[in-house]
Amino acid sequence: MAISSFIDDSTLAVLYPAHLTSLRARHDRALERAGAGHVVIFSGAPRGVFLDDYNYPFKANPHFVSWLPLTDTPLCYIIYTPGETPILVYFQEKDYWHVTPENPRGYWPDQFDVRIVHTINDVAKHLPEAREKCVLIGEISDEAQAFSIDRVNPGTMLNILHYERSVKTSYELECMRAASRRGVTGHRAAFRAFKAGKSEFDIHLDYCRAVGHTENDLPYGNIVALNENGAVLHYQHHAQQKPAEIRSFLIDAGARVNGYASDITRTYAKEDGEFAELVERFDQLQLELVAEVQSGLSFIDLHMLCHRKLAALLPEFGLAQGSVDALIETGVTQAFCPHGLGHLLGIQVHDIGGHMGDDTGTVIDPPSGHPFLRFTRTLEVDQVLTIEPGMYVIDMLLNNLAGTPGHAMINQSKLGWLRRYGGIRIEDNVRVLEGGCENLTRDAFAA
Ligand code: GLY
Ligand code: MN
Ligand code: MN
Secondary structure, three states: OOOOOOOOOOOOOHHHHHHHHHHHHHHHHHHHHHHEEEEEEEEOOOOOOOOOOOOOOOOOOOHHHOOOOOOOOOOOEEEEEEOOOOOEEEOOOOOOOOOOOOOOOOHHHHOOOEEEEEHHHHHHOOOOOOOOHEEOOOOHHHHHHHOOOOOOOOHHHHHHHHOOEEEEEEEHHHHHHHHHHHHHHHHHHHHHHHHHHOOOHHHHHHHHHHHHHOHHOOOOOOOOHHHHHHHOOOOOOOOOOOOOOOHHHHHHHHOOOOEEEEEEEEEEEEOHHHHHHHHHHHHHHHHHHHHHHOOOHHHHHHHHHHHHHHHHHHHHOEEEEEOOHHHHHOEEEEEOOOOOOOEOOOOOOOOOOOOOOOOOOOOOOOOOOOOOOOOOOEEOOOOOEEOEEEEEHHHHHHHHHOOOOHHEEEEEHHHHHHHOOOOOOEHHHHHHHHEEEEEEEHHHOOO
16 A cells, blocks of 8 residues: 555655754754764665575664655765755665666655765765764674774764654654554454454465555564464464464554554454453553553553553453462563563664663663563653553463462463463553653554
């Protein structure tokens, strides 16, 4: 499906200049702190497959994508000097094996001084002569791509850029709303495919067709899990064989718009009954957590609240017994839900900066016993993050409780019932507001 079905370029044309103004101010501060005069941002180089002559799918440097919506143009450079129009050195290789990149067009190029080059050596002509005043940001695998710039990815500069990236501009928020709408189109198609009894493979294909993404365009590999497979947190297969009986479906799949991602999970029961009731109850639990989101809240506290809610839910469905405190302290809730409640979202699905206490590189570690919590900061207005509680039967973890007080709290026969359904995760993408949040995902499902 064409991207224009999800977003209107004329809206972006209005918002994009202010996005660049924020970005320039952020880079001005970062350059000043680094004591540098220019930043050169490399889009990235193609990576060849060992012993062969083709490349892995290209993944652009997120710093590059934050400036402009080019996600599939290797070997390009942005050069920014405070107070000047940013330069885009646009690499347009004359290569008859591939399609030559078309000239930049759309709502953004008139904000740049675009310089088209046809060989990589021509890039040097556009770089500031005083290389010692330059900082280079990007993944450099070949010295030649650094053009004698010695300062590559300095922490002084990256700390500011990574810390501040969590707060989105109006332009970014519009792209992310569209990414949610795009993802939801796929989720609807996937739900229909599940109801029709299709295999994981066919559900995945229906999803990709609906969002208009190839596998490589997706922000992360779709998790399309029937029955027990829902218990594998990053289940990576798309089984072509249909199970003899289909009981449940967990889908974690997103979409991209102009480089910005959505990251959405839903879980469904095939039939009415107790698992359907558990999914509904879990959806309510997820919404209760979303209702807590507001600026000033510590995400660690929200993560711990999630465990308290899970500890209250397990006895409701006869899966475990014990007080809320005991079920947490003995590691029972952690065995049912070993991942964090959520993470920052943006150009990267797990956007960088989730553990940063400030813009100088101070780290806020996850609390002890919760090593996979990717976001430990205090919420700020216009941050976008996921809220994704889960509960699963992961035998590898539940078996670790053997011989501990937690083991006796779990009802093994009820666990046997849930095992056949795998697990549940509900994941929304929310924008933090003062006193609340905007739920990008639910808004898209409601539209
Ligand atoms: N899709 C990966 C995650 O939810 O974090
Ligand atoms: Mn997520
Ligand atoms: Mn996800």
